[in-house]
Amino acid sequence: MRNVYVLSADMTKFGKSPLSARELALEASKKAILEAGISPSDIQAAFVANAFSIAEKQGHLGPILMSGLGVPDVPASTIESACASGASAIREAWINIGAGIYDCMLVVGVEKVSQLDTITATTYFSFGSDFVFEGACGASFPGLYGAIARSHMTKYGTTEEQLANVAVKNHENALSNPNAHLHKKITVDDVMKSPVVASPLKLFDACPFSDGAAAAVLCSEDFLRTKGRKFSEQVMIKGSGRAGGTGALFQREDLTSLNAAVLAGREAFKMAAVLQKDIDFAEVHDCFTVAELIAEEDLGFAARGEAAKLTEEGQTRIGGELPINPSGGLKAKGHPVGATGVGQVVEVYEQLHGKAAGRQVRDARIALTHNVGATGGSCGVHIFQLT
Amino acid sequence: MRNVYVLSADMTKFGKSPLSARELALEASKKAILEAGISPSDIQAAFVANAFSIAEKQGHLGPILMSGLGVPDVPASTIESACASGASAIREAWINIGAGIYDCMLVVGVEKVSQLDTITATTYFSFGSDFVFEGACGASFPGLYGAIARSHMTKYGTTEEQLANVAVKNHENALSNPNAHLHKKITVDDVMKSPVVASPLKLFDACPFSDGAAAAVLCSEDFLRTKGRKFSEQVMIKGSGRAGGTGALFQREDLTSLNAAVLAGREAFKMAAVLQKDIDFAEVHDCFTVAELIAEEDLGFAARGEAAKLTEEGQTRIGGELPINPSGGLKAKGHPVGATGVGQVVEVYEQLHGKAAGRQVRDARIALTHNVGATGGSCGVHIFQLT
Numbered sequence: 131m132r133n134v135y136v137l138s139a140d141m142t143k144f145g146k147s148p149l150s151a152r153e154l155a156l157e158a159s160k161k162a163i164l165e166a167g168i169s170p171s172d173i174q175a176a177f178v179a180n181a182f183s184i185a186e187k188q189g190h191l192g193p194i195l196m197s198g199l200g201v202p203d204v205p206a207s208t209i210e211s212a213c214a215s216g217a218s219a220i221r222e223a224w225i226n227i228g229a230g231i232y233d234c235m236l237v238v239g240v241e242k243v244s245q246l247d248t249i250t251a252t253t254y255f256s257f258g259s260d261f262v263f264e265g266a267c268g269a270s271f272p273g274l275y276g277a278i279a280r281s282h283m284t285k286y287g288t289t290e291e292q293l294a295n296v297a298v299k300n301h302e303n304a305l306s307n308p309n310a311h312l313h314k315k316i317t318v319d320d321v322m323k324s325p326v327v328a329s330p331l332k333l334f335d336a337c338p339f340s341d342g343a344a345a346a347v348l349c350s351e352d353f354l355r356t357k358g359r360k361f362s363e364q365v366m367i368k369g370s371g372r373a374g375g376t377g378a379l380f381q382r383e384d385l386t387s388l389n390a391a392v393l394a395g396r397e398a399f400k401m402a403a404v405l406q407k408d409i410d411f412a413e414v415h416d417c418f419t420v421a422e423l424i425a426e427e428d429l430g431f432a433a434r435g436e437a438a439k440l441t442e443e444g445q446t447r448i449g450g451e452l453p454i455n456p457s458g459g460l461k462a463k464g465h466p467v468g469a470t471g472v473g474q475v476v477e478v479y480e481q482l483h484g485k486a487a488g489r490q491v492r493d494a495r496i497a498l499t500h501n502v503g504a505t506g507g508s509c510g511v512h513i514f515q516l517t
Numbered sequence: 518m519r520n521v522y523v524l525s526a527d528m529t530k531f532g533k534s535p536l537s538a539r540e541l542a543l544e545a546s547k548k549a550i551l552e553a554g555i556s557p558s559d560i561q562a563a564f565v566a567n568a569f570s571i572a573e574k575q576g577h578l579g580p581i582l583m584s585g586l587g588v589p590d591v592p593a594s595t596i597e598s599a600c601a602s603g604a605s606a607i608r609e610a611w612i613n614i615g616a617g618i619y620d621c622m623l624v625v626g627v628e629k630v631s632q633l634d635t636i637t638a639t640t641y642f643s644f645g646s647d648f649v650f651e652g653a654c655g656a657s658f659p660g661l662y663g664a665i666a667r668s669h670m671t672k673y674g675t676t677e678e679q680l681a682n683v684a685v686k687n688h689e690n691a692l693s694n695p696n697a698h699l700h701k702k703i704t705v706d707d708v709m710k711s712p713v714v715a716s717p718l719k720l721f722d723a724c725p726f727s728d729g730a731a732a733a734v735l736c737s738e739d740f741l742r743t744k745g746r747k748f749s750e751q752v753m754i755k756g757s758g759r760a761g762g763t764g765a766l767f768q769r770e771d772l773t774s775l776n777a778a779v780l781a782g783r784e785a786f787k788m789a790a791v792l793q794k795d796i797d798f799a800e801v802h803d804c805f806t807v808a809e810l811i812a813e814e815d816l817g818f819a820a821r822g823e824a825a826k827l828t829e830e831g832q833t834r835i836g837g838e839l840p841i842n843p844s845g846g847l848k849a850k851g852h853p854v855g856a857t858g859v860g861q862v863v864e865v866y867e868q869l870h871g872k873a874a875g876r877q878v879r880d881a882r883i884a885l886t887h888n889v890g891a892t893g894g895s896c897g898v899h900i901f902q903l904t
Binding site: 131150152175181182184185186187188189190192193194196197202203204205206207208209210211212215218222225226228229230231256257258259260261262265266372373374375376377378381389390393394503504507508 | 518537539562568569571572573574575576577579580581583584589590591592593594595596597598599602605609612613615616617618643644645646647648649652653759760761762763764765768776777780781890891894895
């Protein structure tokens with residue numbers, strides 16, 4: 131495997147948008163191509179991360195996107211792993227370039243969930259877990275994470291206030307992110323008083339349904355050389371991990387950890403040859419507040435049951451020992467399903483290049499992304515380092 | 518890139534099925550694993566080729582399938598390129614194994630289009646082309662291929678009877694394929710008298726909507742060695758090509774060729790270092806009769822406008838100079854969208870191992886598969902050789 135670099139990454143604003151998935155994908159792609167200083171004709175292949183474009187009656191997004199960019203010959207497939215589609219697409223592009231198949235690829239994550247004329251976004255979300263054994267039995271997606279949260283509280287004594295801390299921090303971070311869906315400072319009290327969605331989870335424990343797209347240009351060393359780019363101060367993919375977990379929760383013995391994340395994290399850390407203490411910040415999959423705590427424990431940033439304390443002590447704030455979700459995370463930056471994992475890479479790109487303005491993590495050189503599909507049926511973890 | 522082998526491939530019967538996509542995928546996977554003589558725990562990662570499982574309210578098929586196989590930790594993403602999803606998934610598995618990421622992968626293609634309680638299968642098909650500029654304007658999928666057929670007839674003088682010849686041959690081939698959807702001998706007259714679907718295409722010019730699944734186990738040389746398997750008489754992937762084309766037909770200057778197929782074919786032939794005359798048989802994407810003729814011309818098996826004569830002269834029959842679609846093709850074997858490209862590999866596996874019984878192509882050692890997404894927005898071509 132050859133070294134693979136993130137030459138650029140950019141995104142649309144996340145939030146409710148009047149644009150369609152094809153338009154959002156095109157906007158993010160054009161921004162990333164512009165940021166990379168390349169032309170669409172430099173792109174040799176693409177992956178589109180998307181879960182629900184069928185709701186707009188459009189599958190096969192790749193050719194639509196590449197036609198829009200003026201390079202219809204370029205092959206482009208869609209990759210879907212529910213909410214982890216973005217990480218899956220980044221990983222496959224990393225493998226394609228690493229293997230020497232291509233030197234320059236575009237990865238675009240996109241989702242359009244608002245203003246659908248068919249069914250509600252929350253119904254679509256339930257299609258990511260096991261519909262036969264969960265959705266069809268009435269277990270909504272927040273309901274499944276409610277069970278996970280309740281398990282964590284029962285086993286480790288985690289409190290609702292501790293979950294609320296995560297939301298408060300991530301909303302605070304998103305205030306400095308112009309592309310974030312939610313720009314709203316909240317307090318623990320706000321979270322506690324928000325309507326219960328699936329006990330113990332309340333409205334402010336949950337990420338919003340967002341529209342949006344994010345894109346990244348990945349390339350080889352040969353491509354950098356051909357384009358006369360420097361090898362230093364580039365964002366390199368140092369480690370990639372990917373694993374699966376049971377589709378349904380009833381198949382698990384323990385709900386307080388996502389095994390897919392444990393395995394994917396282990397693979398990524400081993401490959402990158404770095405330790406948890408080497409990570410300067412992480413973007414993790416906080417679809418619900420409890421998911422951020424579990425992510426920290428699954429990735430080895432905190433001992434089991436100890437993650438809530440990290441947040442309480444301010445260690446996971448920007449400026450803390452290990453900033454988690456400086457972008458605002460899914461919780462406040464937003465969660466356009468297929469775009470989320472690629473959006474995490476946008477944050478890494480901006481942070482490692484010192485372009486994160488008010489939410490900049492000082493001297494960040496090594497960062498991690500953690501992207502979960504549904505309730506942990508899939509997980510992709512990547513570690514990036516500034517060369 | 519390391520050498521990659523098709524250790525096994527098997528499928529469900531194609532046709533109307535009472536089973537769901539998850540059940541069909543599991544059946545095909547278990548058959549392929551059994552045929553490979555391995556255990557599910559030997560599988561390190563999987564790709565699922567699928568386009569429309571959302572119609573059953575189930576996305577994220579990978580974890581569902583791997584949980585069903587008893588190996589939920591194994592990562593499994595869905596890959597979608599409309600009707601070319603299967604070839605895309607085969608290609609990505611080839612790259613993963615070739616790059617040394619995994620030694621053994623499962624590729625499963627699956628589709629369930631009958632008995633959907635939402636919309637009709639033909640509506641789903643229209644989601645593979647450009648819905649905004651085609652489907653929403655009333656251009657059905659057969660309508661688009663009708664335009665392609667009309668162009669070919671106008672430019673080259675191809676006749677409706679010549680198109681019918683393709684259907685007659687493929688129905689004949691399918692009679693010897695126990696897994697084929699249609700077991701019905703037909704005549705040119707039957708085709709000519711069948712109801713017009715989208716002039717000049719009639720019902721018997723079109724493939725059926727099928728449910729079904731197909732699976733293949735791909736592996737590295739290291740895997741063969743570890744399992745004590747011989748290196749000779751194995752099906753090796755010698756070439757892989759993949760390209761895109763415009764999403765909509767109005768963006769093309771010429772409708773008589775699919776540029777994606779031309780480019781993908783060129784890439785695969787170059788990589789395999791073989792010539793058209795070296796191919797012993799080909800499975801090509803005959804979603805409509807005209808598509809088989811165009812495939813032969815795009816792949817260089819016939820000069821432009823000359824493919825119809827090959828069929829007329831019997832050259833593309835089993836026993837002819839270049840048998841095309843000995844399985845019966847999409848036309849008669851059936852077309853369960855995501856399963857089709859993987860199903861082509863099942864035919865290659867059976868033929869190269871001499872297991873094709875009544876439809877066996879004598880002394881077949883080199884075979885080609887050609888899998889098209891929608892009206893040519895995507896195409897994947899693979900060349901296989903018995904070692």
